[in-house]
Structures are given as structure tokens and as C-alpha cells.
Amino acid sequence: MKLPKNRYKLFFIFAIAALLLNFIMSTVAENAVSEALNPLLQKETLDLIEIFVYMVIMTPFFETVIFQVLPIELFQKIKWSKMFTIVICAIIFAMAHAWDYGFVYALLVIPMGLLFAVYYVVLRERGRVLAILSVSLIHGILNLVSFFINFY
Numbered sequence: 544m545k546l547p548k549n550r551y552k553l554f555f556i557f558a559i560a561a562l563l564l565n566f567i568m569s570t571v572a573e574n575a576v577s578e579a580l581n582p583l584l585q586k587e588t589l590d591l592i593e594i595f596v597y598m599v600i601m602t603p604f605f606e607t608v609i610f611q612v613l614p615i616e617l618f619q620k621i622k623w624s625k626m627f628t629i630v631i632c633a634i635i636f637a638m639a640h641a642w643d644y645g646f647v648y649a650l651l652v653i654p655m656g657l658l659f660a661v662y663y664v665v666l667r668e669r670g671r672v673l674a675i676l677s678v679s680l681i682h683g684i685l686n687l688v689s690f691f692i693n694f695y
Contacts, residue, residue, distance in 0.1 A: 557662045558681050564658060565685050568651045569692075591694060598690050603682035607675055610636040610656065611663040625664055632660035655685075 589597070611632055618628040636656030641649030659678050666674035 553665070554677055554681070557658065557677075558684060561655065561658055561681050561685055562688070564654055565688065568655070594694070595690055598686045599683050603686055604675075604679045606636070606639075607659070607663070607679045607682060610639060611660050611678055612671075612675055615660065615663055615667070629657060629660040629664060633657040636660075 614632045614635060615628055618631065619625075623631075633653050633656030636659065637649040637653045640652045659682060662681065663674045663678050666677050
């Protein structure tokens with residue numbers, strides 16, 4: 544499969560894929576997704592602006608760095624295959640979500656972890672900063688959708 548050279552076209556392809564995957568995930572297991580967000584929804588000390596900043600800006604960036612950038616950069620230095628690296632990143636991403644949200648939710652985010660890792664690997668050849676910001680932006684868009692669904 545030949546990937547588009549235009550980074551905007553590539554971004555929209557991955558963004559649409561992520562939104563579709565998110566829609567499928569939330570449709571298939573609506574209860575698991577809403578239960579997963581309960582801890583965040585029940586924090587009475589946070590106002591909507593704090594939750595927005597946390598969900599849409601901070602979490603996507605830090606999760607990108609922790610679950611895509613660091614493992615992929617490390618595994619590439621020790622010459623692991625890209626496919627194996629992508630799978631490991633998705634599993635690490637899912638395990639981190641299992642910690643807070645439970646096993647069922649973790650299973651549901653494995654495909655999203657795969658998508659984020661693939662997108663990072665594809666864009667990494669064009670620059671690390673571009674890859675980090677693009678993956679974080681797609682993750683942020685998904686969390687923005689979730690924010691509006693859960694709070695409005």
C-alpha cells in the first residue's frame with residue numbers, strides 16, 4: 544500500500560480511521576466505555592475546564608510520549624521489527640488503560656493503540672516532532688468527542 548506523501552491527507556486518513564474505530568468501540572461496548580469514564584465523571588473537585596484540559600490536551604500528549612514515542616524509539620534502537628514494536632506498543636497502551644478502566648475497556652483500546660503506533664511509525668520518517676504532534680492531535684480529537692458526549 545502506497546501512503547500519500549501529503550501529510551494532511553495522511554492525517555485525515557488516520558483521523559477518519561480513528562473516529563470510525565472509536566465509534567465502533569463505543570457502539571459495541573457502550574456500557575464498558577461509560578463505566579470506564581465513571582472515575583473521571585465522579586471527581587467533584589474538577590470543573591469542566593480542568594477535565595477538558597486533562598482529557599483533550601494533557602492526556603493525549605503524555606500518552607503519545609509514554610506509549611508510542613518512548614517504546615518505539617527504544618525498540619527501534621535495539622533493532623526490533625516495526626510490526627513487533629507496534630504490537631507491543633498497543634499492548635502496553637491497553638494495559639495502562641486496564642489499570643484505570645478495567646480489562647474489557649483495555650481490550651477495546653488495543654486497536655486504537657495499534658492505530659496510534661502505526662501512525663507514529665509512518666510519520667516518524669518525516670520527523671519526530673511531526674509524529675508526536677500528529678498522533679497527539681488525533682488522540683485529542685477522539686477525547687474531545689468523548690468529552691462532548693459525556694459532558695454535554
